Amino acid sequence: MLVPMSNIAMLEESRIIAEAKTYCLKYKERLTLPRLEVLQIIAESKKPLSAYAILEKLKEICKSPKPPTVYRAICFWQQKGFISRIESLGAYVICQVEHRDKGSQFMICDECGSVTRANLKLLPQALTDNIDENTFLASRWSIEIHGQCSRCKST
């Protein structure tokens, strides 16, 4: 597929894209245009995006994006730790901090839809104790807290 130069220039502006390029070069992963575009769309969004919303935004850039290609691109970035899935919303956000954390935790505002990430590296002790008591081996985790953000709370 031919890529218009303006699109390439636009994609290169983003820090996350630069990181993605470095990553793919280092680990010999293919950095296809659909992968780049999907990552860029998620990075530019102020709110979590569902796969469907990503597909809709992609339609603004290219004529007929193929859903399986888009879903595979989403899956790729999630596996590589560039994006996180918010399970309760079925939507994706960009990872702002260092990749490949075992867990993710989000504060989700039910009014404006904003998402704040808490950068915990470890689970709270009470939870760790409980996991230990059950001799459960935790490999990854996700905590999603719904409520009101500070802006919505004060209005």
Ligand SMILES: [Zn+2]
């Ligand atoms: Zn809010």
